[in-house]
């Protein structure tokens with residue numbers, strides 16, 4: 001397929017970028033690893049592509065005086081996976097970044113693009129005018145749905161959220177800084193993603209003339225133990241079939257606070273509040289872990305071809321919680 005026609009602008013300031021994005025049909029271009037594929041395959045159109053790669057102040061990892069980390073949206077996935085600051089203090093994020101795609105894509109792809117990438121449903125990526133593209137049917141519901149979701153579809157659209165870094169950032173309660181014509185706003189990452197029941201045409205709350213500029217990680221809390229694990233179908237699918245990001249704070253062997261976030265499970269990074277409740281206040285032993293795993297999968301709604309995800313998530317969640325208990 002050939003690339004459709006569009007104008008291409010390289011901007012020098014955020015203000016200039018937002019001005020260009022305010023014209024209809026303009027799209028942000030960061031590393032281009034997802035955007036250019038979408039344009040080539042006619043998944044959506046662009047009249048204008050606005051390259052933000054020259055905005056140097058959107059690149060890099062900084063330590064603010066009051067703790068935490070600020071990661072510029074143009075920081076590459078490789079830089080995040082390799083950063084000592086990230087590896088030492090937010091290990092689940094470093095691990096998630098190291099699990100993204102291939103080394104070439106990690107070198108080219110940015111964290112901002114990773115968080116804003118389009119879903120991978122093969123009907124959506126193919127020539128099917130499905131609900132998410134403005135059509136009237138979901139082709140996955142009765143079709144090839146082995147890689148689709150088991151939570152959060154609302155009976156509308158069955159995509160799984162594609163990013164590996166997003167679930168880790170939800171576990172760490174990161175905040176996103178978004179800049180638009182009216183200035184900056186801060187959005188907790190959990191509120192950034194949109195369920196099909198809220199709007200089936202959108203994956204995030206970003207408006208067309210807004211740019212994600214920064215990811216803000218809160219100061220790490222003492223005693224927080226975190227991890228990210230992903231299972232993929234080797235050689236055929238890079239994205240998570242099933243994944244889990246955990247952030248647990250233990251006090252004298254009891255779980256004081258837990259964040260359990262599933263990937264490959266739902267149209268958004270899926271917080272299992274049921275599992276979190278089963279863990280909170282209890283000792284991290286086999287009984288508690290079994291209760292948490294049962295609670296996490298109790299409300300799963302598999303489709304015809306993806307019920308294998310339930311035992312996969314059960315096994316993975318159990319192993320990851322056991323591993324944290326042994327630390």
Ligand SMILES: Cc1cc2nc3c(=O)[nH]c(=O)nc-3n(C[C@H](O)[C@H](O)[C@H](O)COP(=O)(O)OP(=O)(O)OC[C@H]3O[C@@H](n4cnc5c(N)ncnc54)[C@H](O)[C@@H]3O)c2cc1C
Nearest residue numbers: 030031032033034035101109110112113114116163164212
């Ligand atoms: C073969 C393949 C395998 C992959 N496997 C994985 C995987 O296993 N795990 C995983 O997590 N990802 C995977 N990806 C996705 C990959 O990580 C993303 O393509 C990449 O991170 C996107 O970054 P980018 O800078 O190239 O974004 P771009 O392609 O430039 O942009 C992606 C989207 O985000 C928007 N955007 C980009 N930056 C901003 C910003 N700062 N503000 C607002 N909007 C923005 C663009 O308009 C576009 O819609 C894979 C991709 C491919 C092609």
Ligand code: SF4
Nearest residue numbers: 121130138139157158
């Ligand atoms: S799962 Fe969503 S994106 Fe895929 S065919 Fe159904 S409506 Fe379209």
